[in-house]
Amino acid sequence: MNLQDAWAVLDTVPDPEVPVLSLRELGIVREVVVRGDAVEVVLTPTYSGCPATEVIAQSVLDAFTAAGCSAVSVTHRRAPAWTTDWISESGREKLRAYGIAPPGPVAGGAQPATQALRLHPRSVPCPRCGSAATERLSAFGSTACKALYRCTACREPFEHFKPL
Structure with missing residues (x-):
């Protein structure tokens, strides 16, 4: 091979x-x-x-x-630690089509261990209708790497792949 x-x-x-x-x-x-x-x-x-x-x-x-x-x-290989920045563009599009909001870039290229804790979660666009009018329902979704959101425009729940 x-x-x-x-x-x-x-x-x-x-x-x-x-x-x-x-x-x-x-x-x-x-x-x-x-x-x-x-x-x-x-x-x-x-x-x-x-x-x-x-x-x-x-x-x-x-x-x-x-x-x-x-x-x-x-x-x-555990070092360097995986980051959501490594998800390909086609992977991000497939997440969105699947109903999961893809992660944005990791702020400033910081590794997960150095990121600041967000008390007010960032706005996450709805993967179904694209609206920015969303709210976080839970910091954790079906897995620890996702959070549960709801779109206040189309009222659909969705998961957001957290940027790490």
């Missing part, structure tokens, strides 16, 4: 929590190394306690096995 084929396999592996995104679009695939018949995939979890980390690694192994490559390994 060559490097281009390996990246193509990774384009088919969906994120288990937001299945409209591939792992590559989510930005957690940091590196792919091909040495002869062996492939090493380097992943950076979205956060260190992400419960999907093991499922993601197994999905990668399964995808390569299905593509005819049995000599594959997955390595986790």
